[in-house]
Amino acid sequence: MKLDARQIETRTQELYEKLRAAGLKVTLQRLAVYRVLLQSHGHLTAEQVHQAVARDNPALSLSTVYNVLETLVKIGAIGEITTDGGTKLFDRTPGDHHHFIDTETGEVIDLDDSAGVKLDLNALARRGFAVEGAKLTVYGRRKK
Numbered sequence: 001m002k003l004d005a006r007q008i009e010t011r012t013q014e015l016y017e018k019l020r021a022a023g024l025k026v027t028l029q030r031l032a033v034y035r036v037l038l039q040s041h042g043h044l045t046a047e048q049v050h051q052a053v054a055r056d057n058p059a060l061s062l063s064t065v066y067n068v069l070e071t072l073v074k075i076g077a078i079g080e081i082t083t084d085g086g087t088k089l090f091d092r093t094p095g096d097h098h099h100f101i102d103t104e105t106g107e108v109i110d111l112d113d114s115a116g117v118k119l120d121l122n123a124l125a126r127r128g129f130a131v132e133g134a135k136l137t138v139y140g141r142r143k144k
């Protein structure tokens with residue numbers, strides 16, 4: 001799902017705060033990379049981000065884009081997931097959340113609480129596991 005202009009503005013303000021809190025500067029490169037992710041459907045490879053960023057900033061190399069993405073992951077502004085095929089996707093939504101992967105198109109969709117996907121982490125705690133987080137990936141196809 002695409003974010004609207006107001007959501008993008010709010011998230012951009014959050015990026016400023018996270019960069020400042022980490023003692024990092026707000027640079028045009030960081031902003032450009034982050035904005036591409038915000039304007040996407042949510043999950044992109046570094047190559048896809050690079051392609052989109054390079055339209056306005058042709059001088060930006062793939063390795064620079066990659067470094068910026070890693071920095072954004074480190075400060076918690078974005079997340080990253082690895083698909084079963086080993087493809088690393090950068091996720092505009094940081095933090096633990098569940099995903100639905102369309103096995104036909106490969107599209108990755110964030111599932112929020114309204115999707116009704118719940119894990120009983122308390123059951124694990126009762127078995128002595130100290131749970132730190134959980135991300136579930138649901139596979140299937142969307143109804144047409």
Ligand SMILES: [Zn+2]
Pocket residue numbers: 042043091092093097098099109110
């Ligand atoms: Zn996600």
